[in-house]
Amino acid sequence: MGQDIDRDDDERDSTLKTFHKGALLFREGQASDVAYIIKKGRVAIYRVVNNKRVGLGERGPGEMVGEMGVIGAEARASCAEALEYTEAMVCDQRLVRTMLLKSPRPVQLLTGYLAERVKALSGQITDRPSGNVFWSVCRVTALFWQATVRGETQEVSYAELSRTLKDVLLISQIEIDAVFERLKKLRLVTLTEIKGAFTRTDPLLGHKKPGTAFVRDRVLRLPDVDHFLAVAKTVAAEYRNNPDFAVDLEFFDxxxxxxxxxxxxxxxxxxxxxxxxxxxxxxxxxxxxxxxxxxxxxxxxKQARRPRLTAADLERLDDIAAVDNATLQEAFSALGFRKVAVALAACGEAAREKILRNLSKKIAAVVREEAASMGEPDEDEVTDVEKELLDRIKAIKGLAS
Structure with a gap:
């Protein structure tokens, strides 16, 4: 679409804007005041539905994003995020409408129809519980088959199965049909149409005659459930890296x-x-x-108090950050500067600060130099020092067993 825009209009009405990886071009619910033509990079389009990020696809160089909101003068129906460093031309509402006015009348009508269609489909987007729709459909189908098929009847109603899939997975009939078209091509299932016909009465003779034929239902046959699941699982792996209609959590606990x-x-x-x-x-x-x-x-x-120290709290060197200063000073004096240096070299930043604050300036300098000279401390020595230090602290606090 970008190639068809008049270049003079570009220079007058559009500016180049850059977005770093992870930056949002726009967010769902914002005013649709501009559209973007991507010159460099890639952009992901998605919606957030009930804390689930529903991917709607990607756009690359030469493609436009955000145009439907501008055409319909409505709030953004989705979010757009830069997947990498991206350069995009900003097209305001006047430019987008000028582009449409320069187009033939049939193109204008088609654009309006497509905008309404996109709006309707956007409203049907749901927060599906799985990012791999193909595999989810196959698993639910296998369970439905095992729960439904009894005796010699080795078939199920496709309409009933579809209703179950919609209820469980919250997906559309279009997606269900697409999955089963793939399964048919793989010869993992067969679908047979059951046709019906409306009858009409002949006004002269009074006899009933068949009317227009229609497909009343389809029956699904699944020859081998175990083979079906094994092959479907392999095929489903192809969909894992497909960004279209992927679902992920926007926030987690x-x-x-x-x-x-x-x-x-x-x-x-x-x-x-x-x-x-x-x-x-x-x-x-x-x-x-x-x-x-x-x-x-x-x-x-109004204030935060550190929980009372218990023996169970002291499990590793970093836990000494929660020990009071007087107890640490007593433990360090009995431990010796070499072992304190080992502890300093092995613990985290908070515990390191705690150790140095409870040593005199002269001893702290010696311990810091000793810790720096040993490089990566020996794991066995660290384990021994950790155990001895924690045991001494527990004994001082009266917590030793």
């Missing part, structure tokens, strides 16, 4: 964060407390947060 990082929620809580995780990653559900504030009262948030 602490447990998902822990699984992604291959850590435990307890470790993440500590890292949050030590400010090792940037605050821009934190989001709170507004209504639930307000309810929690009301339940706890405003005074609850």
């Amino acid at each position: 602490l447990a998902d964060f822990a699984r992604t990082a291959e850590a435990s929620p307890d470790i993440l809580y500590k890292k949050i407390g030590y400010r090792e995780i940037p605050e821009e990653l934190f989001f709170f559900h507004k209504a639930r947060t307000q309810a929690f504030v009301e339940r706890m009262g405003r005074e609850f948030f």
